[in-house]
Amino acid sequence: MADSSQPRTARRAERRRVQGAPTTPAHSQPLIARFAKFNLIADADVERIHAASLAVLEKTGVVFKSDAAIDAFRSAGARTHGQQVFLDRPLLEACLATTPAQYTLHARNPANNVTIGGDFCATMPGGGPPYVHSLDGVRRPGTLADLENFCRLSQQSPDIHVIARKAVEAQDVPVAVRHLRCWQAALTLTDKPVQSGFVNGKAEAEDALQMLAIVLGGERAIDGVPVAHCSVNANSPLFYDTPMLESLLLFARYGQPVLITPFVMAGVTGPTTLAGTLAQHNAEVLAGVALTQIVRPGTPVLYGTATSNIDMRNANPAIGSPESAQSIAICAQLARYYKLPCRGGGALTDSPIPDAQSNYERMFTLLTSLLSGVNFLMHGLGILESYLTMSYAQFVIDLELLAMLRQFVQPIEISDETLALDTIHDVGPAGHFLEAAHTLRHYRAAHFMPHISLRQPFEQWEAAGRQDATQRATGRCRELLAGYVKPALDSTLEAALQAFVERRTTNVAR
């Protein structure tokens, strides 16, 4: 189908494009779900879960292990008993009234700013796994070099909107200074917004905000301007611990977006029945959301979920299960009910390796997330083994899955030109379209062009070495890493970051 009248270099460039060789890094492309969102349960059932959560908040309450949080709740009029907080409907409604339904997350390169909320679905790689599934297929502890590699891969992909500051735990860096090195890697190797993720207490939170301020124009420039999400997980059931609360309080004071994400495991940290687990989950989210709004009304806050079940045979979490997908769909409905942006799902699996299981499970949770209206896909790439492992090959496969999903939901143009009635008439019954002028006008842009998925005769596949998709992804990953181009960063800012890291490292070492 190549047009032989093209000059040779153009043909070569076209061939390269079509064959999927590395290309110049592109800006993020939004993933937009313009359709009516999928509702797994009826509106009346959403109301019933809401009512049950209110009953939990009024009667059972939630424990906050932080005097500052308790003081905040008290000052807002909540009833407290020691560190247990009881919330009633009027206070909750007042807090929910100040949450934004949509906001912009700012990047150091404004071309990579991301909208969170509405029809937008932003994606981020997995965050937090202690292990890496290497390009050699070995599972080993994560390192700073791995984290840097995942930053490089993330920078290049138009389908990754937010960088994971902790795509893996950099276990070769001492714990006390690890967060500094991770922030430095993410802020220098990429120019997209960076996810703070879990922050281990006040000092780490302060370091994070200071490093963000360095590259984004100073402390004032980030005050009330969303630049980094902080992740706050409830310790289910109904409990928020001190480090989580310290980071919540500091991020909220700066008007930085807070992700409230209970990770209830039905049968262990919540009731076995999904209805009960979601009622408790929802109560935990609402309590966290309330605190953010008491601290600073209008602070962006996301309705998060990592809630699922366990395998009753061994009590292992089951994050790629049908119950996980149900939980994603229903939490997205609850988030819509409260007019909150939703974080959920991602590419989830319990498989230890990038195999058939890891791919049917992750496509299940990914597609459910997108159709259900999740706005922020954390763990959108690379995750294996119930969040314990980050895989290079799976990461590159996931780039393909996200690109497939973007193509799937992009608006289908229905116009005289695309309906092509004249062409259909000219070709006529039993004809073919290969040489039609309409085909030549459209074939380049019309269809998704995969990098990993094969469609080719069996004999060609055999002759090319019988590689499976995971092996092909491994090869492509090496190409992508080799093709990485570091984005521009003012050398003064880069030096300032370096100086900050050195100073803090010295302080910590003292």
Place this chain on the structure above:
Amino acid sequence: MADSSQPRTARRAERRRVQGAPTTPAHSQPLIARFAKFNLIADADVERIHAASLAVLEKTGVVFKSDAAIDAFRSAGARTHGQQVFLDRPLLEACLATTPAQYTLHARNPANNVTIGGDFCATMPGGGPPYVHSLDGVRRPGTLADLENFCRLSQQSPDIHVIARKAVEAQDVPVAVRHLRCWQAALTLTDKPVQSGFVNGKAEAEDALQMLAIVLGGERAIDGVPVAHCSVNANSPLFYDTPMLESLLLFARYGQPVLITPFVMAGVTGPTTLAGTLAQHNAEVLAGVALTQIVRPGTPVLYGTATSNIDMRNANPAIGSPESAQSIAICAQLARYYKLPCRGGGALTDSPIPDAQSNYERMFTLLTSLLSGVNFLMHGLGILESYLTMSYAQFVIDLELLAMLRQFVQPIEISDETLALDTIHDVGPAGHFLEAAHTLRHYRAAHFMPHISLRQPFEQWEAAGRQDATQRATGRCRELLAGYVKPALDSTLEAALQAFVERRTTNVAR
């Protein structure tokens, strides 16, 4: 979590159940999508595609290579030109007015009758692949023994509702008598409804109906009682060939359900743009539907789709593509628009082996089909390599995917018992639910229990031999085949089938 007060045999039975050993064959369990269906495009765009199809039918027309079909169209008032038929809106509307929105497909065991239409989603294995991906991982021509094996696997699964008479091409049986041996296998090894699928002309269609009559109570018993779908593919663009029409005419005369399934490949047998390909596809479906209703008003007919794109690099079909998923979703919308049951999707992939690709692609098309309201998932199990290969291991993986989807869409009970507010209160903040009475009451039935998917500590997986999901499925397939139990069939009927096959074999050989 085992209740040690149970007697030992009960505990053993429970352990067997939980560990997923073969169990007694179960009747089919319906897959019911009780939610509002997913709409990828706006209603106005559905109307535009409909209007474009009407224009194609009025101006360009469709060729039917059958004098009997042309006579039927003429008698209904259609304009014809040789074998080209032009349909106008009034005639089409009259034909659409007599199609049933829902019907029951009858099995020789009434417990396995299946509802087609409404919120129901019936599944059938792949049909027609010439090759098999064996349990040893080798691709080779399909045999009658393979077909029999897929019948045995299908009979056992509650998630397979319709048996594929041609799950593979039995290439070791001479073409002239192959259909007889396939029907005999499907009708004796299973007691679920059997899919006729493609029928190569009038003689084969007559044999099919006679063999069905033998096991279902005589010719009168199947006249107007749906017992087997016949598949009719248009030869796109806008062309129906003689063998397809012969079987359509005979099946419709018996009131047997007809599947009208264009397999348009955008860019080759239809315009490159999806809008144009779907306008043409829809015109082809409407023309076929009209013929069924002219032959016998009220004949069940399904709106089918196998339409997708090709890979522009090598012109290979791309059935696991985002465009394939778009086509499934939009055709389901078109079917709803016409109040026709919809056949589409299935577990589709272009991968030659049961790997990561075959599993992310099939979960994409499967879940899209279910959420979009497809009523009949043909090719729901086993398909690899763009319909060319049927895989044992993938078949068993697909059993798991269908079971996951059934769990996902089953209604979630929201009641005082499942909301469990008292239990949440009693456990309280930072407690756990493992020993709660509520957990003991519910844990057995609450969650999906996989046969293939693992959720277990990495070290356990390593110690157990590091099998990937495909290897585990291969092992389970051997277990399922060993555990097969042939369903009862009256020996007189079985002998009558045998006699019919022998008589026809002799006739054909003459």
